[in-house]
Amino acid sequence: MTRTVYLNGDWLPETEAKVSVFDRGFLFADAIYEVTAVIGGKLIDYAGHGARLRRSLEELAIPCPLSQEALLAVHREIVRRNALEEGLIYLQISRGVADRDFAFPKGAEPTLVLFTQAKPVLDNPRTKTGLSIATMPDWRWERRDIKTVQLLYPSMAKMEAMRRGADDAWLVEDGFVTEGSAATAHIVTKDGVLVTRPLSNAILHGITRASILDLARAEGIAVDERPFTVAQAKEAAEAFITSATNFAMPVVSIDEAPIGSGRPGPIAARLRDLYIADRLATAL
Structure with a gap:
């Protein structure tokens, strides 16, 4: 059973989620990420992770592609779609796709990806x-x-x-x-x-x-x-x-x-x- 991944507004099987070779996250590590734990299908310490996400984006001058409310809704939906009871949600936002250049591109649309990983976090031996x-x-x-x-x-x-x-x-x-x-x-x-x-x-x-x-x-x-x-x-x-x-x-x-x-x-x-x-x- 494959996971369902969120990619730029689409819900896709993990085998079909693709990012361009020209994405600056791939070429320059021009991207930020967050990891939120999930226990009992609930998001742990989400407010703090959301605040740090916004700060990281601001420091790199990358616009957030979703509002705070919409981003929370996506987190909840990916938990539901993957029936995730315990584990984590990985989120990554890159500056987006552009021809390779050290200078930041103008008008690039950020790439937003989320996926889940099921793993025990409560009973870690x-x-x-x-x-x-x-x-x-x-x-x-x-x-x-x-x-x-x-x-x-x-x-x-x-x-x-x-x-x-x-x-x-x-x-x-x-x-x-x-x-x-x-x-x-x-x-x-x-x-x-x-x-x-x-x-x-x-x-x-x-x-x-x-x-x-x-x-x-x-x-x-x-x-x-x-x-x-x-x-x-x-x-x-x-x-x-x-x-x-x-x-x-x-x-x-x-x-x-x-x-x-x-x-x-x-x-x-x-x-x-x-x-x-x-x-x-x-x-x-």
């Missing part, structure tokens, strides 16, 4: 075992706050981490951890303080990050938004990542050094439970 992390240099461009499809280096970093026997990579710049290959990096100090890098153009402004920090503060957990080094991470009581499909996922080792007890920590587990309960209550 890695929450019980935690992730192992390998660190490596952050060689990405400097506007990481824009969620573009320029993902080659993060992909290479993840593959190198896996080659080393780890599950994923944390990227390091000037001695400080920026973020994971596709997630926000957090640590919890031995004093129980949740530490995560502050927002800037050095990291993606994670939607799950923002939600988790709000929940932590409401729970009485101290939060310190500051950079931290790899050495500080290795000395922490806990470490974890946040992302749209991982929610809060524990990290148990960094460069083969165990973090805390070497097992998933209680604060990451508590924040994951709080996030799921809170976001299910407000899902669209």
